[in-house]
Amino acid sequence: MIFGLPVISITIWLPIIFGILVLATGDDKNAPLARLLALVGSVLGFLVTLPLYIGFDTTTSSMQFVEHHGWITRFNINYYLGVDGISMLFILLNSFFTVIVVIAGWRVIEKRVSQYMAAFLLMSGMINGVFGALDSILFYVFWEAMLVPMFIIIGVWGGPNRIYATMKFFLYTLLGSLLMLVALIYLYNLTGGSFSILDFHQVAIPMTAQILIFIAFFFAFAVKVPMFPVHTWLPDAHVEAPTGGSVILAALMLKVGAYGFLRFSMPITPDASHQLAGVMIALSLIAIVYIGLVALMQTDMKKLVAYSSISHMGFVTMGLFIFNAYGMEGALLQMISHGFVAGALFLCIGVLYDRMHSRNIADYGGVANKMPVFAAFFMLFAMANSGLPGTSAFVGEFMVIMGAIKVNFWYAFAAGTTLIFGAAYTLWLYKRVIFGKVANQHVEELTDLNAREVLIMSLLAVLVIGMGVYPLPLSEILHASVNDLLVHVAHSKLPL
Amino acid sequence: MNLLANLIPVSAEIFLLVMVCFILIADLMLTQSSKLFTYLLVQLTLLGCSIITVGTHEHGVTYAFNNMYVDDLMSDVLKMLSYLGMSMVLVYSRQYLMLRGLFTGEFMVLALFALLGMNVMISANHFLTLYLGLELLSLSLYAMVALQRDSAIATEAAMKYFVLGALASGLLLYGMSMLYGATGSLELGVISDAINQGVQNKSLLAFGLVFIVSGLAFKLGVVPFHMWVPDVYHGAPTAMTLLIGSVPKLAAFAFTVRILVEGLQGLEHDWSSMLIILAIASMALGNLAAIAQTNLKRMFAYSTITHMGFMLLGLISGGIEGYGSAMFYTVVYMLMSLGAFGMIMLLSRAGFEADTLNDFKGLNQRSPWLAFIMMLLMLSMAGIPPTVGFYAKFSVLNAIVQTGHTWLAIVAVLFSLIGAFYYLRIIKLMYFDAPESHEPIVYGSDTGLLISLNGLGVLFLGLMPGTLMSICAVSVQQSLLLY
Numbered sequence: 018m019i020f021g022l023p024v025i026s027i028t029i030w031l032p033i034i035f036g037i038l039v040l041a042t043g044d045d046k047n048a049p050l051a052r053l054l055a056l057v058g059s060v061l062g063f064l065v066t067l068p069l070y071i072g073f074d075t076t077t078s079s080m081q082f083v084e085h086h087g088w089i090t091r092f093n094i095n096y097y098l099g100v101d102g103i104s105m106l107f108i109l110l111n112s113f114f115t116v117i118v119v120i121a122g123w124r125v126i127e128k129r130v131s132q133y134m135a136a137f138l139l140m141s142g143m144i145n146g147v148f149g150a151l152d153s154i155l156f157y158v159f160w161e162a163m164l165v166p167m168f169i170i171i172g173v174w175g176g177p178n179r180i181y182a183t184m185k186f187f188l189y190t191l192l193g194s195l196l197m198l199v200a201l202i203y204l205y206n207l208t209g210g211s212f213s214i215l216d217f218h219q220v221a222i223p224m225t226a227q228i229l230i231f232i233a234f235f236f237a238f239a240v241k242v243p244m245f246p247v248h249t250w251l252p253d254a255h256v257e258a259p260t261g262g263s264v265i266l267a268a269l270m271l272k273v274g275a276y277g278f279l280r281f282s283m284p285i286t287p288d289a290s291h292q293l294a295g296v297m298i299a300l301s302l303i304a305i306v307y308i309g310l311v312a313l314m315q316t317d318m319k320k321l322v323a324y325s326s327i328s329h330m331g332f333v334t335m336g337l338f339i340f341n342a343y344g345m346e347g348a349l350l351q352m353i354s355h356g357f358v359a360g361a362l363f364l365c366i367g368v369l370y371d372r373m374h375s376r377n378i379a380d381y382g383g384v385a386n387k388m389p390v391f392a393a394f395f396m397l398f399a400m401a402n403s404g405l406p407g408t409s410a411f412v413g414e415f416m417v418i419m420g421a422i423k424v425n426f427w428y429a430f431a432a433g434t435t436l437i438f439g440a441a442y443t444l445w446l447y448k449r450v451i452f453g454k455v456a457n458q459h460v461e462e463l464t465d466l467n468a469r470e471v472l473i474m475s476l477l478a479v480l481v482i483g484m485g486v487y488p489l490p491l492s493e494i495l496h497a498s499v500n501d502l503l504v505h506v507a508h509s510k511l512p513l
Numbered sequence: 514m515n516l517l518a519n520l521i522p523v524s525a526e527i528f529l530l531v532m533v534c535f536i537l538i539a540d541l542m543l544t545q546s547s548k549l550f551t552y553l554l555v556q557l558t559l560l561g562c563s564i565i566t567v568g569t570h571e572h573g574v575t576y577a578f579n580n581m582y583v584d585d586l587m588s589d590v591l592k593m594l595s596y597l598g599m600s601m602v603l604v605y606s607r608q609y610l611m612l613r614g615l616f617t618g619e620f621m622v623l624a625l626f627a628l629l630g631m632n633v634m635i636s637a638n639h640f641l642t643l644y645l646g647l648e649l650l651s652l653s654l655y656a657m658v659a660l661q662r663d664s665a666i667a668t669e670a671a672m673k674y675f676v677l678g679a680l681a682s683g684l685l686l687y688g689m690s691m692l693y694g695a696t697g698s699l700e701l702g703v704i705s706d707a708i709n710q711g712v713q714n715k716s717l718l719a720f721g722l723v724f725i726v727s728g729l730a731f732k733l734g735v736v737p738f739h740m741w742v743p744d745v746y747h748g749a750p751t752a753m754t755l756l757i758g759s760v761p762k763l764a765a766f767a768f769t770v771r772i773l774v775e776g777l778q779g780l781e782h783d784w785s786s787m788l789i790i791l792a793i794a795s796m797a798l799g800n801l802a803a804i805a806q807t808n809l810k811r812m813f814a815y816s817t818i819t820h821m822g823f824m825l826l827g828l829i830s831g832g833i834e835g836y837g838s839a840m841f842y843t844v845v846y847m848l849m850s851l852g853a854f855g856m857i858m859l860l861s862r863a864g865f866e867a868d869t870l871n872d873f874k875g876l877n878q879r880s881p882w883l884a885f886i887m888m889l890l891m892l893s894m895a896g897i898p899p900t901v902g903f904y905a906k907f908s909v910l911n912a913i914v915q916t917g918h919t920w921l922a923i924v925a926v927l928f929s930l931i932g933a934f935y936y937l938r939i940i941k942l943m944y945f946d947a948p949e950s951h952e953p954i955v956y957g958s959d960t961g962l963l964i965s966l967n968g969l970g971v972l973f974l975g976l977m978p979g980t981l982m983s984i985c986a987v988s989v990q991q992s993l994l995l996y
Binding site for chain 2: 089090129132161162165172179183187198202
């Protein structure tokens with residue numbers, strides 16, 4: 018805590034309070050007020066996360082900024098918050114993207130503005146809650162609750178097939194969550210009456226139970242990541258979501274799943290994790306290679322980036338389940354980097370979509386002639402997506418491949434192919450959309466980025482390059498927590 | 514025991530009975546236009562009842578009338594909640610009934626008689642009192658369903674309700690008589706002792722138990738004894754559906770717990786395995802059938818079947834956790850169903866029932882606030898946090914995992930997933946679709962306030978569920994003498 022203030026609570030509740038205020042502005046007559054309030058809320062929401070970064074102690078792996086109050090005493094459920102190096106960065110990332118999303122939706126969203134902005138602010142607070150919670154029921158409440166605003170966002174402001182997509186999104190993720198709930202309750206009884214995640218980390222669990230718990234967690238987290246074969250909701254949801262929704266989905270929602278593996282599956286069931294690591298790696302490699310090939314075949318820009326996200330998240334899950342420091346740190350850096358890159362790509366597509374109302378690659382061509390500034394930004398993000406050295410994506414992917422080589426050369430080899438496929442689908446997309454002659458009348462009428470869009474893009478560009486060139490500040494924060502986690506995972510938790 | 518000591522535990526019921534008779538007569542003198550007076554009188558009666566119930570509360574368990582009647586914490590809590598529920602029912606129904614010419618003294622008198630029946634059921638400690646309360650409740654409800662005399666569908670529903678209800682009562686009576694034959698008593702405590710000491714005629718006991726459980730299942734409306742539920746919910750005027758679907762569930766819970774736990778604890782192994790089958794069948798059929806409904810009242814009927822199945826899981830688990838969670842679930846369910854049916858009535862107009870799914874289309878554009886409240890209610894029914902429905906499911910699941918039936922918990926959550934679909938569909942209709950009609954939604958400030966409180970209450974209890982959970986657990990613990 019800094020100056021005795023509950024920092025994490027503020028990062029959770031401030032956006033939520035602003036969300037309610039924005040909602041209270043009512044219908045579209047008050048849209049300017051709603052936008053302004055949302056901007057203030059999101060910027061403040063980001064500013065209050067900075068003390069977490071500034072006051073963070075990189076030398077320890079224990080939880081920091083801890084808050085602990087009784088909540089439902091009957092079940093020993095507590096309002097228990099705290100962050101370590103892993104979760105702290107995601108709170109920052111989330112609050113940062115909330116600002117981006119609010120600015121990105123500034124003019125684009127015209128109907129039910131207050132509800133749109135409020136949904137994002139509410140979701141922002143809930144995602145911070147997911148990362149900050151150290152009580153598993155508190156975690157679960159935030160984890161489930163954040164589905165609701167996303168459900169509304171996709172369903173109301175999404176594309177033509179939005180209802181199918183949002184239903185699929187909700188029910189898929191709910192399936193996993195419910196199984197996780199049963200696992201949490203089981204663990205509660207095993208620990209003798211505690212829902213604290215840190216207590217779950219200590220309790221001994223027999224092998225069969227570990228495997229079942231691992232599977233329950235797997236359903237919850239793999240759906241969110243998403244891992245092959247439970248990834249099919251993602252392309253639908255991404256394609257139909259409005260730009261802001263896609264950005265939050267790619268940058269945060271997917272990370273929540275991987276975070277779950279780190280916080281729950283691996284430390285709580287280390288023996289099952291080792292036992293099933295082969296399966297996890299196989300699924301990750303299928304995601305990397307097969308989904309990469311699928312991405313190559315897409316004709317819809319958003320779908321292409323969505324599949325590319327799944328492929329990149331394959332790196333993350335592989336990095337986690339090879340159980341060494343390179344892999345895990347690489348996975349975490351990849352998660353953050355992918356947040357920036359995929360978020361930026363969805364924003365780029367959003368920029369085009371707002372002007373042309375088409376996501377079809379074939380409708381474009383020669384955009385560079387009309388939108389040179391845009392073409393330059395898009396180029397940077399496309400390069401980052403294909404893992405070019407000097408961009409943020411390179412650091413994580415490189416470290417994961419390094420980690421994989423130590424375990425098995427062929428893992429690294431298969432994963433390495435993504436550098437080729439990734440470059441292929443991204444650059445081919447770029448070529449078809451940006452280069453060439455002006456394809457048609459609509460492209461002819463395109464206008465380049467306005468100041469608001471340039472602002473967003475530059476922010477992201479700075480971060481992508483900055484993280485690629487100098488990742489040390491991030492990896493320093495991760496270091497202690499990752500090492501601690503690895504030690505933890507290496508210890509068997511079978512009862513003696 | 515002298516007469517006065519006997520009368521104190523039943524003073525609330527006596528007051529209620531006196532007031533019902535008074536209202537019945539007073540109402541004859543009033544013209545149709547001054548029915549509001551009757552309405553206020555009824556609300557005052559409910560207030561008076563609750564004051565008396567609180568005032569006569571005594572610590573521990575008090576028996577009256579030769580152990581036929583019991584006053585304990587569980588009964589007092591459930592009675593208080595019944596008064597609250599009944600009062601809400603009346604507020605929600607007032608406008609709806611006025612527009613349909615059903616806002617008559619008979620309605621209110623029957624409602625109070627039903628309440629009296631429920632109170633007797635909640636406090637009964639003897640098969641005869643239990644049956645008396647049950648019949649008082651049921652007969653009042655049959656009549657209420659048939660109150661709309663010119664509606665063929667309501668009359669049909671009333672017939673169906675009556676015939677099947679009578680059958681269920683018959684089953685219960687038959688079961689009771691067998692237990693009487695096996696144990697030699699109709700008093701729950703004596704029956705329990707007799708079973709624990711060993712009964713000669715085991716098969717008679719088993720038969721009796723089967724009949725009792727079937728009768729209870731009929732009254733609770735769980736599969737395979739659920740046939741009447743959708744038809745009655747659908748056919749009855751919405752105000753009556755609201756009444757049938759909400760408050761009596763509390764009484765049904767008390768009724769079931771009194772018989773199975775207080776009376777037949779010794780046979781727990783037998784009845785809990787029967788309940789497992791009933792619970793799973795209810796969750797399966799209720800959830801699947803609800804998906805296919807286009808009529809909202811029918812859909813909620815199937816959803817009730819599911820919820821009652823889920824509640825049974827708590828009873829199966831047993832112990833303070835199990836019974837406490839079942840009670841909590843029932844209370845939460847009552848709040849949610851009050852809100853949901855209240856919303857249907859609030860959206861209705863003269864000559865128009867807002868009871869199909871399509872009537873909820875685009876509600877967010879017509880009234881964002883009502884859509885938000887309905888969304889909270891639906892999320893709660895689906896068990897999504899941070900609404901209270903989640904904690905209801907959570908506490909039942911926790912109880913069931915504690916007993917080692919983890920597989921049952923998994924089955925339950927998988928069916929809840931199916932259930933989530935049709936609740937989400939309503940949110941989808943309200944938020945994603947365009948409205949079919951732009952008629953302004955007219956409602957009184959009292960109903961508007963109540964529905965807001967109801968919806969926000971579901972949210973607030975979801976943020977702070979601890980108190981209500983503890984009340985349920987403590988009352989179950991004190992009343993059933995569990996440690």
